[in-house]
Amino acid sequence: MPRDPLIGIVGKPSSGKSTTLNSLTDASASIGSFPFTTIDPNRATGYVQIDCACSRFGKESLCKPNYGWCTNGKRHVPIMLLDVAGLVPGAHIGRGLGNKFLDDLRHADALIHVVDVSGTTNAEGKNTRGYDPLNDIEWLQDEIRLWIEGNLKKRWGSIVRKHTATKSNVVDTLQAQFGGYGSQFSMIQRALDRLEGLPPLEHWNDDWITRVVKSFMVEKFPTVLALNKIDHPDADKNVSKIMLKYPNTKSVLCSAVTEIFLRKLNKQGFIRYEEGTEFVDTCEDDPENLKPLDDKILSRIEGIRDLVLYRFGSTGVVQVLQAATDILNLIPVYAVRNIQTFQGGNGQNVFRDCFLVKRGTSVGKVTRHIMGTEVTIAAIETVGGVRVSEDAPVEPGKNDILSFKIAPKSKDT
Ligand SMILES: Nc1nc2c(ncn2[C@@H]2O[C@H](COP(=O)(O)OP(=O)(O)OP(=O)(O)O)[C@@H](O)[C@H]2O)c(=O)[nH]1
CATH class of the missing domain: 3.10.20 (Ubiquitin-like (UB roll))
Incomplete structure (x- = not known):
């Protein structure tokens, strides 16, 4: 029986992981009880927004999910999220929470990598200005690769001996090594198929091992980049750089802090905000139903409209989770x-x-x-x-x- 999909949230300290997680797990409507069997402190229920089947049949008013909620045909379906905290450069050799982080990661089916594109935090999450977030994408991938590679190379001699002695198939040999990361035969096969000119396993040098591990990572840890803090003035140039360097990686622009702010005001009855959209009404638009706001907050909302909502179409947070379910091909x-x-x-x-x-x-x-x-x-x-x-x-x-x-x-x- 397939298990429930699990999406890991990763990123360096202060990139906005907790803010993103909070905005994904904050259920603004009354919802059913927890649907998953295992609950551990690092796991939380997120809600992915889909077009519900009720709208195909004009039955929106009769739709009542057991878990999550549905409003006018927009359904919020629970999905399990894993907060993979504590990643810093050097984690694979035990820095920060080190291997604890990497151990958590093995359970994830896909990753959301929260990247601070404002360039205001360095690799360790300390305040700075003009930091290049391209580094973060590279070192996070490197950390995972070095961890898997390190484990493989430690035993490489005996792996090769056993492989040749038993005349094993390369997929079987790798599955025996990668099974602990939750790999499957089909994943390994696809990873190997992608590598042109791959020699027999006994002839792999360090370079081939790296290429095999990288290809395996594409299968095991498909990743969405959540380019966070787009509300910051320095974000634009960093976003363009990332998109140019990683044209084939799914990237979603977002501002988690904006989403949290809007949802809070929505709950308190000051604004009407439809999650995942650019639409925000204030007392100026609907004085009869919305509570009045002071000038400071009104002007902040005006700023959010100009800098985030109208420019990017939404805060992007809803779309981050949708992108993660898309790369997993979930329907x-x-x-x-x-x-x-x-x-x-x-x-x-x-x-x-x-x-x-x-x-x-x-x-x-x-x-x-x-x-x-x-x-x-x-x-x-x-x-x-x-x-x-x-x-x-x-x-x-x-x-x-x-x-x-x-x-x-x-x-x-
Ligand atoms: N400008 C801006 N700031 C943000 C955004 N999202 C988060 N922040 C701020 O970034 C800081 C760090 O956010 P957190 O969510 O705590 O980051 P984290 O990655 O969970 O950090 P650790 O717990 O240290 O791993 C906080 O001050 C947030 O308010 C955003 O979209 N825009």
Whole structure:
């Protein structure tokens, strides 16, 4: 059974990790209880915003998720986040929280690297001016690579001896080494396929080992860059530099502190703010429903509109989490009791249960993930009561709303 996806938040001290995490985990509407089975202090529930299936069928007013919430067809689906704190240069040799950080990381399926693009904090997170954040992207990648490489090189002699003695396949040999990082055979295969002219493992020199580890990292730790603090005047030139140097890495511009500020005022009834958008109303726009603000805060909001919202379309925070689920290829799948009305088990409300699963996963696998392996599924249906085979893949808008008919337990069991 696939486990729930986990997204790690990484970045140097003072880059804005906690602020970003707070804005991703702050649930502004009343929400269901915690859906995940394991809770540890570094984990928090974030909410990724998706277009809910209820809006496909004009049933927005009847939508009531068991977990998260849905407003006018914009649904906030829970996803587990991992706060990977304490990374400083030299972590792989034990600086800062050192290996503790790296150990936490192995559980993550994707990373959000929060980068301070204002250039006002150095590699250690201390105040400065004109720091080049390109360094942060490089050294974070290097730390992870050196950690994996270090572990591999320590045992390289015996790895090669065993590999040749047992005439093993290179994928099997690497899976035995990388299994501890949560690797899978398919991941390793893809990582190796990307490397042209790769010699047999027994002929790998240091350079080839580095290339293999880098390629493996692309598979194991797909990364979104959250280019944070875009509200700062020095951010623009740093953002352009990063985009030029890393054209193929998903980057999202954001201002976590702005998001926190707007959500707070929204909760207190001073503004109307729709998360993930550029729309903010104040008492000037709606004096009857919004509380009055003093001139200082009004002018700060004006600044936020000009510097962040109108320039970039939003604070970017909602989009950061969306980008992380996109690189993992996750799509929402809905389990309903009644395939005609989309109602849940209690016969009320629609689309109560929504799960994020990898696009292309077979319906059978999704079924077992949701229903468990003990039950016997007699039939699976999708929209219109159409039967779906267990092999059919789930895709956005296709086989993504499912109803399961359970076979009655036989008397012998
Ligand atoms: N201008 C600006 N400042 C920000 C933004 N996000 C965070 N900050 C500020 O950056 C500082 C550090 O933010 P934190 O969220 O504590 O950073 P962190 O990465 O969690 O730091 P550590 O806990 O030391 O690892 C705080 O003063 C924040 O207010 C932003 O979008 N814009």
